[in-house]
Amino acid sequence: GENVEQHPSTLSVQEGDSAVIKCTYSDSASNYFPWYKQELGKRPQLIIDIRSNVGEKKDQRIAVTLNKTAKHFSLHITETQPEDSAVYFCAASDTGRRALTFGSGTRLQVQP
Amino acid sequence: SQTIHQWPATLVQPVGSPLSLECTVEGTSNPNLYWYRQAAGRGLQLLFYSVGIGQISSEVPQNLSASRPQDRQFILSSKKLLLSDSGFYLCAWRRDNEKLFFGSGTQLSVL
Numbered sequence: 159g160e161n162v163e164q165h166p167s168t169l170s171v172q173e174g175d176s177a178v179i180k181c182t183y184s185d186s187a188s189n190y191f192p193w194y195k196q197e198l199g200k201r202p203q204l205i206i207d208i209r210s211n212v213g214e215k216k217d218q219r220i221a222v223t224l225n226k227t228a229k230h231f232s233l234h235i236t237e238t239q240p241e242d243s244a245v246y247f248c249a250a251s252d253t254g255r256r257a258l259t260f261g262s263g264t265r266l267q268v269q270p
Numbered sequence: 271s272q273t274i275h276q277w278p279a280t281l282v283q284p285v286g287s288p289l290s291l292e293c294t295v296e297g298t299s300n301p302n303l304y305w306y307r308q309a310a311g312r313g314l315q316l317l318f319y320s321v322g323i324g325q326i327s328s329e330v331p332q333n334l335s336a337s338r339p340q341d342r343q344f345i346l347s348s349k350k351l352l353l354s355d356s357g358f359y360l361c362a363w364r365r366d367n368e369k370l371f372f373g374s375g376t377q378l379s380v381l
Contacts, residue, residue, distance in 0.1 A: 204370070251367055
């Protein structure tokens, strides 16, 4: 099955700086890569996703890049704000199980 | 539009007691349904998934079970809870290779 590694586990940045979270996956057949944001005690919320036929996708301050050859993808948040503080999870589709396999999460803290 | 309902929001149960968590989806048919568990401060572990009525796949050996009696209903059960069953349980749904949406979750504390 799919295995997803996520780094770093914690990330602290100053407000206005950029934040980058990286993930690698193992199954070359995976073709869908979403990112979720989870605030304390809440459900994970989808913030952006990318498919394997696209190398980059942007949505305002958030962007995701995908390198299929290296089997890694990254989340980029620019001009960070305190409300960006949360745990972020990457995931990769597991076509065999029709499920998403999640990374272990990154706790992002944006210091005002 | 599609919505997913999960209940209860919180649950405190003694060790050895039974468990039943329910999840229903509205606004779609034949969804893929999932149960994930999240231990405190940890990642999302897939417990069960279902691609159709009566079709359940289990991901990890444990004392939990799942059932799908109707197309848009997914139930997580246990006959006897263990301390290690404590966690945040999330139901989710998606269509094949589409976006995954989570329910609001159940915080289960086994004491």
